[in-house]
Amino acid sequence: GQQLNQSPQSMFIQEGEDVSMNCTSSSIFNTWLWYKQDPGEGPVLLIALYKAGELTSNGRLTAQFGITRKDSFLNISASIPSDVGIYFCAGRRQAGTALIFGKGTTLSVSS
Amino acid sequence: DAGVTQSPTHLIKTRGQHVTLRCSPISGHKSVSWYQQVLGQGPQFIFQYYEKEERGRGNFPDRFSARQFPNYSSELNVNALLLGDSALYLCASSLSFSGETQYFGPGTRLLVL
Numbered sequence: 001g002q003q004l005n006q007s008p009q010s011m012f013i014q015e016g017e018d019v020s021m022n023c024t025s026s027s028i029f030n031t032w033l034w035y036k037q038d039p040g041e042g043p044v045l046l047i048a049l050y051k052a053g054e055l056t057s058n059g060r061l062t063a064q065f066g067i068t069r070k071d072s073f074l075n076i077s078a079s080i081p082s083d084v085g086i087y088f089c090a091g092r093r094q095a096g097t098a099l100i101f102g103k104g105t106t107l108s109v110s111s
Numbered sequence: 112d113a114g115v116t117q118s119p120t121h122l123i124k125t126r127g128q129h130v131t132l133r134c135s136p137i138s139g140h141k142s143v144s145w146y147q148q149v150l151g152q153g154p155q156f157i158f159q160y161y162e163k164e165e166r167g168r169g170n171f172p173d174r175f176s177a178r179q180f181p182n183y184s185s186e187l188n189v190n191a192l193l194l195g196d197s198a199l200y201l202c203a204s205s206l207s208f209s210g211e212t213q214y215f216g217p218g219t220r221l222l223v224l
Contacts (some may be wrong), residue, residue, distance in 0.1 A: 003152070003153055004153075006153075031211055033212065033213070035131070035215070040217075040218075040220070041217055041218070042115070042117075042153070042201050042215035042216050042217045042218045043210065043215045044203070044215070045213075045214060046216075048180060048211070048212050050211065088153050088154075090153075092211075095208075095209035095211065096159075096166065096208050096209050097167065098144070098156035098166070098167055098169060099144075099146075099154075099156060099203075101153030101154050101155075102153055103151075103152060103153050104152075104153055108209065
């Protein structure tokens, strides 16, 4: 099935560091969502973006809807151990169509 | 408020058997979508149901079917199970058909032996 290009695949960082990850597509999307998934659990919604150029924050998390509508970025500032998990981007081309997911970025934080 | 609930949490089946997975959406949500997530991959879309009608279908064989009930809960059925059907099956609910924001349940872990 189709998946978005998400990078990096994995990251190993020290507690307190900032993290950046991104998601790209060859197609235009009208919605971008970022989820976090812990082992054995379902994805939990972190941030939703609906307009090109939109910048939205949720605590230490900030995500942006790329101006070309073909990409999105997620930043985590001052990482803590509980940030560990797999982060997925998901996009939707138009209302009512299926969400398409990236392959995920696995984040490891050492204290 | 309760989130999306799914049952069972885990299931072990053998090849050729049939399985039924269940999902209850968030109260007030009328759309349910099903996804398959194999290890190391992102979720793959299987079905979307809205107001008891199928509104979208992913690239899955006819062995996969689903339905939505008047209370908006949903079932996913898989016939003639294959080893490759082993995965985490996720249900997501959203307020409406456009489904701008989807909220996921904890999933059902299916193992086919």
